[in-house]
Amino acid sequence: MLSLDKVSVSIEGVRVLREVSCVIVARKTTVLIGRNGAGKTTTLRAIMGLIAHSGGAIRLDADDLGKMPAHTRARAGIGYAPEDRRLIPELSVEENIRLPALALKLDRAEIARGLDEVYGLLPELHVMRSRPAGGVSGGQGKMVALGRALTVARKVLLLDEPFQGLAPALALDYARTLGELRKHRPELALLITESSPALLDRIADRTLQIERGEILLPSTKDDKAHVHEV
Amino acid sequence: MSNAIIPLLLDSLASAALIFFAAVGLTLVFSVLRVLNVAHGSLYSIGGYVAASVCLFITSRQLNPYLSFAALLFSAVFVAAIFGPLIERSLVRWTYGKSEAVQILITFGLFLMLEDLQRMIFGVQSFYEDTPMRLLGTMTIGGVVYLNYQILLIGMALLVVIGLRLLINHTRLGRLITAVVTDREMAQSIGIDTNRIFILAFSLGVFLAALGGALATPTSGIAPGLGADTMVLAFAVAAIGGLGQIEGAAVASLIVGVARVLAIYLVPSLDAVAPYAAMLVVLLIRPYGLFGSVTARRI
Numbered sequence A: 001m002l003s004l005d006k007v008s009v010s011i012e013g014v015r016v017l018r019e020v021s022c023v024i025v026a027r028k029t030t031v032l033i034g035r036n037g038a039g040k041t042t043t044l045r046a047i048m049g050l051i052a053h054s055g056g057a058i059r060l061d062a063d064d065l066g067k068m069p070a071h072t073r074a075r076a077g078i079g080y081a082p083e084d085r086r087l088i089p090e091l092s093v094e095e096n097i098r099l100p101a102l103a104l105k106l107d108r109a110e111i112a113r114g115l116d117e118v119y120g121l122l123p124e125l126h127v128m129r130s131r132p133a134g135g136v137s138g139g140q141g142k143m144v145a146l147g148r149a150l151t152v153a154r155k156v157l158l159l160d161e162p163f164q165g166l167a168p169a170l171a172l173d174y175a176r177t178l179g180e181l182r183k184h185r186p187e188l189a190l191l192i193t194e195s196s197p198a199l200l201d202r203i204a205d206r207t208l209q210i211e212r213g214e215i216l217l218p219s220t221k222d223d224k225a226h227v228h229e230v
Numbered sequence B: 001m002s003n004a005i006i007p008l009l010l011d012s013l014a015s016a017a018l019i020f021f022a023a024v025g026l027t028l029v030f031s032v033l034r035v036l037n038v039a040h041g042s043l044y045s046i047g048g049y050v051a052a053s054v055c056l057f058i059t060s061r062q063l064n065p066y067l068s069f070a071a072l073l074f075s076a077v078f079v080a081a082i083f084g085p086l087i088e089r090s091l092v093r094w095t096y097g098k099s100e101a102v103q104i105l106i107t108f109g110l111f112l113m114l115e116d117l118q119r120m121i122f123g124v125q126s127f128y129e130d131t132p133m134r135l136l137g138t139m140t141i142g143g144v145v146y147l148n149y150q151i152l153l154i155g156m157a158l159l160v161v162i163g164l165r166l167l168i169n170h171t172r173l174g175r176l177i178t179a180v181v182t183d184r185e186m187a188q189s190i191g192i193d194t195n196r197i198f199i200l201a202f203s204l205g206v207f208l209a210a211l212g213g214a215l216a217t218p219t220s221g222i223a224p225g226l227g228a229d230t231m232v233l234a235f236a237v238a239a240i241g242g243l244g245q246i247e248g249a250a251v252a253s254l255i256v257g258v259a260r261v262l263a264i265y266l267v268p269s270l271d272a273v274a275p276y277a278a279m280l281v282v283l284l285i286r287p288y289g290l291f292g293s294v295t296a297r298r299i
Helices: A040-048 A072-076 A093-103 A108-121 A123-127 A138-150 A168-184 A223-229 B002-033 B040-060 B067-090 B100-122 B131-136 B148-170 B172-182 B184-189 B194-220 B226-241 B246-266 B274-285
Strands: A002-011 A014-024 A029-033 A055-060 A078-081 A156-160 A189-194 A206-211 B138-141 B144-147
Touching: A002 A040, A014 A040, A014 A055, A014 A189, A040 A078, A040 A156, A040 A189, A072 A078, A078 A138, A093 A108, A093 A123, A093 A138, A093 B172, A108 A123, A108 A138, A108 A168, A123 A138, A138 A156, A138 A168, A168 A189, B002 B040, B002 B144, B002 B148, B002 B172, B002 B194, B002 B226, B002 B246, B040 B067, B040 B100, B040 B131, B040 B194, B040 B226, B067 B131, B067 B194, B100 B226, B131 B148, B131 B194, B144 B148, B148 B172, B148 B194, B148 B246, B172 B184, B172 B194, B184 B194, B194 B226, B226 B246, B226 B274, B246 B274
Parallel strands: A029 A189, A029 A206, A078 A156, A156 A189
Antiparallel strands: A002 A014, A002 A055, B138 B144
């Protein structure tokens, strides 16, 4: 379980997040909805330790992530696919997907298992695995970024605006993949940000609204279950 | 005709090799840490002083003189192991993400400290210890005498080019370095300890500089001021090749080496100017260097 407790973030003196509190629970897909600039990406970046938070605490289970350097997130089991993909263009698609396993010094068998799982969920990646990542389209790049995040996401998967800029057909594919992922990895806590709720209606278990750096009402489909888990 | 050209070529290549060791370390450190280390030349001269001292020790104790080759390599490793982590952790790390002016001021301060440190320890007289060069002897082709040590220098430079390329393209560390060079934040997100990569890359840069200095002492000796001279030359080479480019540094070293040797043979008074004239011409045509790009992130 990933929890944010009154997390505030300021960028160059401007408060971007104001005492954000929320709980991202295992086995649930949480969708964070907000307009551009509402603080969705900042929330994910704060979780990843890419930006310092000035107050509050971010915890994964019992660990205080705020006290741990950014690179420890991957080992702790948090996968992150940023909105702008951020692949290494000169490496192949497969090399990009393998990079986290390489960084974490996983052994060969584990790397192979991770790749198999990613290719099972995203067969199109297997087709283009030896192409340089710099040569794939934006939408395909999103799939690669998802695959790369999956290789470390044992507990939590953070997806920043995965549907942003996807062609309708690819968006459908992507949504279907997320459904498959839910079945395949039931234990995973999934946090997805989006600007329009329509795309995620079917896969969201819970929806959070963020506006001007504040989370509004935690309206959930199963509020009782949520309260119980907290 | 060939009697005139071959020695000229060999001199150029040997001179290029020495410049290359200094420049490639500078460019490697810049591409990974995004810090232009003004004190890089001092590490070249420290490598030279340490190598000369160890070689003098070997000859004074009448140990096997061939040990002096190992001493050259050992000195570079020694300097890198001591100064690499020390400088990166104590000074350079505070400049990450700061403006270039801050980075240059801090590393310039370090340069002044290292220069004085060398004067304190090794004095101001020049060191000359040419055991390794004498051991390799000379060869005569067509009546012209060549130093075999120059061939060793050229071979070592080629080894470094190939070795670095293999390291970057075919090892785990190389992959991680590429990730950090391309996107520091993403590298952290996928689990790369960037601080560790910074220490390793900086120490590798120090090793290459110190190796250059160590290999240079048998041919040219070492004296105060070598650090500054080397730094300026290495910077010219890095600028010609494009900052952050390994092969770029190799080609640029060749250009600077040839320019210098040609000047020495033809118009000796222009020796010091030739490298910068070459740099000027290249930068006028290609402002980011021969292999450089605006983003300067490939290595």
